[in-house]
Amino acid sequence: MPDRRVLATVALTVTALLGAACSSGTDSASSEALKAGTGFLDGGVLDGKPYDGEEIGVWTLATATWSKYQNEMSSEFESLTGITVKFNDIPEAGWTDKVRLAQVARDSSYDVWEGDVAFKGEYDGRSAIEPLDPYVTSSVASPTDFLSDFPAGNVDLCTLDGKMVCVPEWSSGPMLYYNKQLLADAGFSEPPKTFDEFVEIAKATKTDEIAGVCETGSAAQNLTWDVYVMSQYFLKYSDKEPPRGVFLGSDWEPQFETAEALEFGRVYQDLLLNYGPEGIANYGYVECTRDFQQGKVAMWLDNDLYVGQVLDPANSQVADQVGFAQIPCPPVNPNHCMPAIGKGWFVNPNSEKKGPAWEYIKWVTSKDATTEMVQRGNFYGGAIRQSALSSVSSELPEDLATALAYQKDHLNPNSFPPIPELVQLVIGVSDTFSKIIAGADVQDEFAALNAKYTQTLQEGGHLK
Amino acid sequence: MATFMRERRADGRVRETQSTSPGRAPRRRGRFTDRHFATLLTLPALLTVAAVTLVPILIGIGYSFTNYNTTTPSQVRFVGFDNYRNLFADPDLPRVLMTTFLFVVLMIGAETVLGLGLALLLERPMRGLAAYRVLYTMPLLTAGVVVAISWRYLLNGNFGWFNYLLGLLGIPGIDWLGSSSTALIGVVLSDMWVGVPLMAILLLAGLIGLDPELPEAAATDGASPWQIFRRVTLPGLAPVLTIAVIFRTVDAFRKFELIQLETTGGPGISTKILNLYIYQQGFGYGRLGYASAMSIFLVVLMVLALSVVFLVGRRLR
Numbered sequence: 001m002p003d004r005r006v007l008a009t010v011a012l013t014v015t016a017l018l019g020a021a022c023s024s025g026t027d028s029a030s031s032e033a034l035k036a037g038t039g040f041l042d043g044g045v046l047d048g049k050p051y052d053g054e055e056i057g058v059w060t061l062a063t064a065t066w067s068k069y070q071n072e073m074s075s076e077f078e079s080l081t082g083i084t085v086k087f088n089d090i091p092e093a094g095w096t097d098k099v100r101l102a103q104v105a106r107d108s109s110y111d112v113w114e115g116d117v118a119f120k121g122e123y124d125g126r127s128a129i130e131p132l133d134p135y136v137t138s139s140v141a142s143p144t145d146f147l148s149d150f151p152a153g154n155v156d157l158c159t160l161d162g163k164m165v166c167v168p169e170w171s172s173g174p175m176l177y178y179n180k181q182l183l184a185d186a187g188f189s190e191p192p193k194t195f196d197e198f199v200e201i202a203k204a205t206k207t208d209e210i211a212g213v214c215e216t217g218s219a220a221q222n223l224t225w226d227v228y229v230m231s232q233y234f235l236k237y238s239d240k241e242p243p244r245g246v247f248l249g250s251d252w253e254p255q256f257e258t259a260e261a262l263e264f265g266r267v268y269q270d271l272l273l274n275y276g277p278e279g280i281a282n283y284g285y286v287e288c289t290r291d292f293q294q295g296k297v298a299m300w301l302d303n304d305l306y307v308g309q310v311l312d313p314a315n316s317q318v319a320d321q322v323g324f325a326q327i328p329c330p331p332v333n334p335n336h337c338m339p340a341i342g343k344g345w346f347v348n349p350n351s352e353k354k355g356p357a358w359e360y361i362k363w364v365t366s367k368d369a370t371t372e373m374v375q376r377g378n379f380y381g382g383a384i385r386q387s388a389l390s391s392v393s394s395e396l397p398e399d400l401a402t403a404l405a406y407q408k409d410h411l412n413p414n415s416f417p418p419i420p421e422l423v424q425l426v427i428g429v430s431d432t433f434s435k436i437i438a439g440a441d442v443q444d445e446f447a448a449l450n451a452k453y454t455q456t457l458q459e460g461g462h463l464k
Numbered sequence: 465m466a467t468f469m470r471e472r473r474a475d476g477r478v479r480e481t482q483s484t485s486p487g488r489a490p491r492r493r494g495r496f497t498d499r500h501f502a503t504l505l506t507l508p509a510l511l512t513v514a515a516v517t518l519v520p521i522l523i524g525i526g527y528s529f530t531n532y533n534t535t536t537p538s539q540v541r542f543v544g545f546d547n548y549r550n551l552f553a554d555p556d557l558p559r560v561l562m563t564t565f566l567f568v569v570l571m572i573g574a575e576t577v578l579g580l581g582l583a584l585l586l587e588r589p590m591r592g593l594a595a596y597r598v599l600y601t602m603p604l605l606t607a608g609v610v611v612a613i614s615w616r617y618l619l620n621g622n623f624g625w626f627n628y629l630l631g632l633l634g635i636p637g638i639d640w641l642g643s644s645s646t647a648l649i650g651v652v653l654s655d656m657w658v659g660v661p662l663m664a665i666l667l668l669a670g671l672i673g674l675d676p677e678l679p680e681a682a683a684t685d686g687a688s689p690w691q692i693f694r695r696v697t698l699p700g701l702a703p704v705l706t707i708a709v710i711f712r713t714v715d716a717f718r719k720f721e722l723i724q725l726e727t728t729g730g731p732g733i734s735t736k737i738l739n740l741y742i743y744q745q746g747f748g749y750g751r752l753g754y755a756s757a758m759s760i761f762l763v764v765l766m767v768l769a770l771s772v773v774f775l776v777g778r779r780l781r
Contacts, residue, residue, distance in 0.1 A: 100747070100750065101747075125536050126534070220730075278642065279621040279642025282731075435732035437732070438644040
């Protein structure tokens with residue numbers, strides 16, 4: 001039998017070694033993430049390039065205007081830090097599937113990704129979120145005023161249950177683009193002041209060659225956003241916490257069988273089928289942008305991300321005719337009829353390069369980078385910092401500045417309930433409205449959607 | 465076959481004799497035979513095939529009895545036959561099944577008839593035959609994604625070539641992929657661009673293999689061309705035709721990229737076949753358990769469809 005003292009010594013040694021390994025593992029992960037400097041926000045350079053030679057994977061949405069700018073500008077980040085950025089631009093049609101599968105599989109091949117802030121609850125349900133409060137509040141990793149330049153609404157986009165889960169990349173709200181000449185030809189000198197006027201103008205401007213209104217009709221191209229924007233003018237906003245959106249009542253009960261919802265469905269169907277472009281079932285924002293630029297659309301109600309494209313004289317035949325406006329909020333929803341969408345930069349919790357990942361996020365959301373993105377393409381959604389927006393506000397057309405200000409003042413920062421089942425609710429809306437655009441009966445489809453919502457919310461424990 | 469036998473003699477010694485009598489060699493314990501060696505050599509391939517086919521199938525069957533959902537993967541639990549019950553209560557499923565049936569029938573029907581016609585045409589000796597054969601195989605070299613995207617633009621209601629050519633003939637343009645009444649036809653048309661040449665190649669091989677004396681003899685006996693085709697050519701071609709239709713039927717049920725890229729199953733659900741619907745349930749809604757049950761159902765449907773094809777093929781002979 002070995003001497004007890006020997007046994008005790010061995011046991012203590014093993015315990016100490018194990019404890020050191022565990023704690024050093026934790027310490028090395030946190031110190032790894034926090035060892036970088038704070039140079040970016042004022043244009044400075046990291047001391048000593050602590051991550052020189054590292055490579056990080058960044059997942060972004062392909063065909064998005066901002067992705068193009070970020071790709072083009074990344075060489076600046078690489079020369080400042082020595083960190084190589086490998087972009088993976090994923091098409092929108094496959095984005096949700098790819099991200100979801102990667103999260104379920106705990107994929108570590110990417111380090112930073114731009115996620116849809118509306119789905120932060122779903123990401124959290126899959127433990128796919130790295131909490132960023134330690135990064136933001138660390139005096140080593142970030143300057144103390146890192147968030148001070150963000151409007152409060154933008155920070156809210158990246159907040160879940162009081163915790164910061166991402167850094168805002170861009171945010172956007174509704175924007176009504178209209179062709180002043182086409183409206184004038186139909187006898188309208190002003191954009192619509194109510195939704196009823198919007199419908200009236202759409203009917204009056206529709207001809208064989210001209211569409212009175214253009215909206216996304218394809219289920220593969222974020223049809224839900226356009227539906228959601230229009231629904232704000234018919235359905236009551238619930239200000240409960242957590243937010244429910246307009247499709248759910250204060251007790252989570254689906255609202256699709258209410259008189260207001262049915263009216264909305266019928267108006268929506270009539271508007272798109274009879275006053276939209278031919279083949280609207282296959283339309284997305286690419287098609288609407290193209291048609292509007294060619295002067296074939298009188299009004300286009302979407303988000304403000306396409307301002308640069310419709311104002312670009314090289315591509316837009318109506319650059320000098322386009323007007324910007326908001327349809328004012330209705331009595332049923334007087335203060336929060338401007339839903340916000342946006343993307344945020346998330347750190348992959350399975351990443352082995354969280355430090356370099358955080359450096360990229362700090363750089364791409366810095367004042368300099370966001371200001372440059374805004375100026376490159378009139379990409380106002382990228383003006384997530386007040387300073388970035390201020391840098392271009394004097395150049396904005398007056399009606400655009402007024403429309404953006406109205407949007408920010410009537411923002412609904414949490415348009416969708418941040419629950420894990422959100423994607424099922426969104427796809428349900430997308431499917432239903434796709435059928436409605438194809439001519440299905442609104443009442444039947446809404447009844448089926450109500451039943452699906454009820455089942456989903458009951459299974460998720462939200463609805464009794 | 466020579467066999468060796470051992471026997472113990474009365475004095476205790478063991479005698480080994482060789483016998484040439486027919487029969488199997490007695491198995492020797494511990495002897496590594498050629499058969500064992502052959503099995504061993506095929507084992508890596510068998511294990512690989514099992515790993516990439518059998519294991520996923522078994523996992524899928526397992527998932528079909530759970531509520532596995534990728535939005536809340538940690539809350540998976542066994543639910544018995546609930547997914548299969550929900551399948552038959554799904555309000556969209558009847559429409560999806562009808563769309564699937566129509567798609568398969570239209571696709572197979574059109575491609576078989578046109579493919580057979582093309583094969584009959586190209587079987588005859590003619591000038592430039594080799595060049596024609598190369599031309600009609602070129603669609604087969606095109607990637608499915610490219611075909612889908614190209615045809616999406618060809619069939620575009622506003623600026624597609626199809627409507628332009630129809631316009632030259634004085635025919636009003638059709639909103640091929642934007643109307644629920646024509647979208648399925650548009651998708652079938654797109655697939656025919658590859659499917660008809662593929663059928664033609666398979667059937668041409670069958671035609672070339674037929675005995676040329678039989679139709680000649682039938683013609684000598686006064687049979688008309690249609691009678692020759694119906695009574696001589698078609699029965700002779702039946703085995704190859706059956707195989708070709710089986711391949712295309714399986715392909716029709718599996719069709720994905722063409723429809724996903726052209727219409728995503730829309731407008732509404734007018735082009736949503738079962739395969740696409742399974743994808744949406746599994747990867748759109750995240751309901752992998754339910755999608756797995758639907759996949760099992762799809763396999764059953766495919767087996768039924770192929771059984772019908774076999775029966776018809778047998779009758780043709």
